[in-house]
Amino acid sequence: MLRTTPFHPRTGPLCQAKNWRRWAGYVAASSYELTHEREYHAIRSAAALIDVSPLYKYSVRGPDAGRLLNRVVTRDVDKCAVNQVMYTPWCDEDGKVIDDGTLSRLGEETFRLTAAEPNLRWLRDNALGLNVTIDDVTDSIAAVALQGPNSREILKHASDAELDDLRFFRLTPARVQEVPVTISRTGYTGDLGYEVWVDAERAVSLWDALMAAGEPYGITPAGMLALDVSRIEAGLLLNQVDYIPANKALLETRKSSPFELSLGWTVALGKDQFVGRASLVEEQRRGPASHLRGLEIEWESLEEIYAEFGLPPELPTIAWRTSVPVYSNSKQIGYATSGAWSPTLKRYIALAHLRAQHAELGTKLAMEVTAEHQRKSALARVVTTPFFDPERKRA
Amino acid sequence: MAANRYDAVVIGGGHNGLVAAAYLARAGKKVLVLERRHLVGGSAVTEEIYPGFKYSVCSYVVSLLRPEIIRELDLSAHGLDLLPLESTVTPLPNGDYLARWADHDQTRRELYRHSPRDAEAYDEFGTLMYHLAFAVKPILSMVPPDPTSLSPADLRSLLKLANHFRGLGEEKLYPLIKLMTMSSADYLDEWFETEALKATMSASGVIGTFLGPRSPGTAYVLLHHYMGEIDGAFRAWGFAKGGTGSVSEAIASAARGLGAEIRTEASVARVIIENGRAAGVALESGEEIRANVVVSGVDPRLTFLGLIEPDELPSEFVQAIKRFRIRGSSGKVNLALDALPNLACLPGVGPHLRGAVSISPSIEYLERAYDDAKYGSFSRHPYMDIVLPSMIDPDMAPPGKHVMSIFVQYAPYELNGGWNDAQREEFGDAVIDTLSEYMPNLKEIILHRQVLTPWDMERDFGLTEGNIFHGELSLHQLFFMRPAAPWTDYHTPIKDFYQCGSGTHPGGGISGASGRLAALTMLEDM
């Protein structure tokens, strides 16, 4: 049997679509309603409540907790203040990304790391000689993301936290109706939003409190389909989709460095020795071979392609996550890994790995589209990510 | 006379002999297969020993049947239907169990219950094994070169091999070498901590060998579990509808369809050799059959020491065959059951009964089972691999009834005092007694029991010393040493006489690879 999350007593009955998918051995709702459209718009215009409990979560504590994490992740953990959160990838010894997640500093010697894939063994192996305790707390801590423009108001009503002072990528302990929680101003939607972390046993009370407080603000439970569109708009990567973790890649060419994923900003080469550093120093000197970039597929080009068949452009109704070739002058120079029609931007967008010389912003490329069973190339332009970056996200 | 002459005569209608015959017939050759028993299949037979119940008497799972053979001989059109074995459950002495299921998430969750670390390592291990299986594959479908030869063909072949290995890179080459030289227990120790997991995985490394999980050289068989995946097969271990005999029948049917002639109850007494060349065979009945070439599917010991006059062979070669190790180490118990057995650790009917049940709670358990055999006793508490074919194919038993196949190790061929009827029954009792500890209702539901010792396997199936692989799969008996250098490319010291059984590269299991490679080699010569 697949596992259900601690919120399942609530999310189960709410899922009218009976549209479930697997996420790390748990069942997660793809959409609650029969279409995910309203759930997506809740994220962008009101507030959405998303069960993200299946994320792998590791508690890292002890005098050497900071040292261990500094050894593993690419960012400088010393710069992470207590109650701060950092997004960071981590690499193997060849500087290829194994996974990415958020690192929360809950105390001087207490951290929590989230991951898309199991990483307990990697963390423990790297803890050789260090005084640190690493526990897998995936099952014991539930997490729910409250995302959207109204999320702050809802949380203000539901909790005792001083949210006006809580900056982007900061966290605070708080209570939601007597339930002790941690609120972090983080999320996977690129919007104003929070993630609330709670003991699994109290998950249902938290859900109820948030739903009650959010009711006047249009709170809507949202599933993975809505989340997927918004994370692409936000230019956020998905492990196993936008990159293959280095420890699972069957081919060397399937691995990516942080530079190649355009995560160079997370690589603190200035700090002490960390796993992959030597390779990354070398790669920075040489320059990465490719970049992960935003692509915007030109509407006019799509119109032209479909006009040939006497059709208007047929757009993907949900985000896709297959590998699609990208061309420059009919020569393949990369591949897109996920894409979606952005209902907010009214643009067809995608994330793509592009060879370095074709990755400059503004470069004109072409992406394969299949129209009427025929493979065509639609013009596309290299653009900056996030595609959608509202001011309220950080405000 | 000329009309009776065959292009090729195949000695032994086991699966490799049948495969070789089919490929020869496919190339337009006039082929005759001679089988001693009343049915074809050798060790791959289904027999109704007890009315209404069909036993896969010896070989009971189809692990490595080469997909190209299935394709090229169109075996599905000849009735081959492979069904998946879904899971492996290892009952533990403390009443718990360790299961590995078809579903990745379910397996991960189950392993996590025993060790979070192992759950993660299992995935990485799987990735590595997948790589390594892919790296080894070309070797399995390659005719071994002679490393001592300076012939351009052998050198080319060796160079190709060397380049292949260098091309693997350190992440694959070194683990592969380690895999080839280590014991499965040590190899798995580098990855896992759960005893039952290590034991159950390493058990596959000792099947059919006279080795324990701590014996170096047992690790590489771990690869076999991953071989299926890279061939596009949906799962490594399968079960043939109708029992293992239906694999043989499908191949036989394909061979007949291609024009091969198959005679049963035709026991070959010797190979006729004229002027240093094989010219045909003489049957026990005295009948002589002439052929341009003769190929033997029986094991090397039987082939070279039983069917050929010693003075026809170089004495060095005879010496090499004599010292070719072929010690049998396993037995088989087949049961007709009145009802389903109940596992104490997982009571009732469940999906676990459609998979294998492995009695391998710890490395020490297996190692102690081996210790008994080292000194000439059968294991008091043996390793057992159990399947219920009737759960996968209901036609194997009357409705509501079941058959159970128990592969048992260790049972040494050279038992202290020798095998006899009393020893056989005692061995059967040890199996049932041990199994009853995990399946409390077993004794009450047994309708019939068939016990096969290595001695029975030799007598009934022509397996010398009861060795199921036609020769031990130890390091110095593999590849360009199987069965004896330099006669590893299916040729023999006698012209026009070939070998195609499991005693040649790549060795045991119902893979058919030896039969196919031998036939291709013969066709090249012809």
Next chain:
Amino acid sequence: MSRPYDAIVIGAGHNGLTTAARLAKAGLRVLALEGRDTVGGALVTEEIHPGFKVDAACHQIGALHPGVVGDLDQALGVTPDIVRSDPVVFAPLIDGHPLLLWRDPIATAEAIATFSKRDAESWSAFVELISKAAGLLEAAYERTPPDLLSVDASDLWSLVRLGGRARRLGKRDMMEVARLLTMTAVELLDEWFENDLLKGTLGATGVTGMFQGPMAAGTAYMLLHNHVGTENGTVRSADRVRGGVGVLSHALRDLARSCGVEIRTNARVTRITVKDGRAIGVVLANGDELEAERVISNADPRRTFLDLVDPLDLAPRFVRQVQNIKYRGACAKVNLALDTLPSFAVSDPALLGGVVSISPSLDYLERAYDDAKYGDISREPYLEAVIPSLADPSLAPDGKHVMSILVQYAPYHLNDGTWDESRTSELGDRVVKTLAQYAPNLEQIVLARHVLSPRDLETDFGLTEGNIYHGEMTLDQLFFMRPVPGWARYRTPIENLYLCGAGTHPGGGVTGRPGYNAAREILKDVKRG
């Protein structure tokens, strides 16, 4: 800005001293640091009882690398006096006459003939095979293992030469040797012989120092390993040093000094200083920091990488490889001061001058291993005993003797409890009791007993898990796999940090070969700059 030393060698065992001397001879400024108060590592001769001196740990030496012998000769004008006993082996039975192995194959064959005519007839061919195979190994031992992945021209050449040498053996012998490498001692010996005592006595060399029984693949290789460099025709030769192995240690020390090596004892290294992926010196227990252009470790790989280097300076994959090196010591040592000669059933005491081998059959050895496999001390252990005072009376007072016994199996990892005093003394009791079955007076003549458990070998001599070879000599830990795959060329992932101990190719035994090879590779790098 140059550092005060060109090289610091950590550990002054025989390989460390060999490397140090070779480097200094080439003009390098070398400092050798030894944590104990004496050099020589496991090659020490100690007084276990007033007037009784014995080789505390290692009591016999292998064939020293000819280059080392040459160096000693050249620098000191003398080489330690090697005692080559004849007969080499005395293998008794409880009921039955003993088997003697002599230096002369013909004499040995005659001795064997009293047990089995057939075996006696096979003897000379067997000896020839062993010599041929060991000769081939010796050629491989003189070379640095090739890097299989980036075989360059010189590696290829070395492989071709080895291949050429292999081919010269002839097709049949070559396949024979190839078979041998992966076989078990039992398989090998069963092919050749029928007598249990003979097979047991030969098989014992296949398991010495191994946590394996003779039924394990790779033990035939070990049997060959123990015959590399020994004089043709002598099987199971056991060379000793007159005055004790300590004499050899001192000779190597004097050699190193004469080449200009500075040696410091009581200088335990606690850390190798690494900066930007490069070794630049060491830190001592007393806090002293010493700088050098390069650091060479004679310590075993686990100690070197997991204790002396900050794991942060190593890739996790490499750390995992080092953690996976198997040590699992299997031997213990029992040293006895004896009031008189033990009463073995022997006509002439001189026949006891070689090794007394308690190895009545291969099954005996395998059963001894069976106990150890499950974490117990062998109920009836395999014993390799020597009475050095027979040939060298200076080791014991007049008429008295010392006996040095290598015991197998004594597993480092016991299934219940650890190697405390009571387990150690239990081991001593078992050994004396076992041996007393062959020499009935033994229990009465013991004046002093000195037992070293695998744990003691670890604490006293820095042998991880008590493994006398600095890592098991199993097939997966040999040649280009030693100490870990990809790093078998004495270099390490840390620039300017090298290994020179028995944990590297060609492994254990007192030969100086790893140290000699390491020095050659280091000097290559020095030349390259």
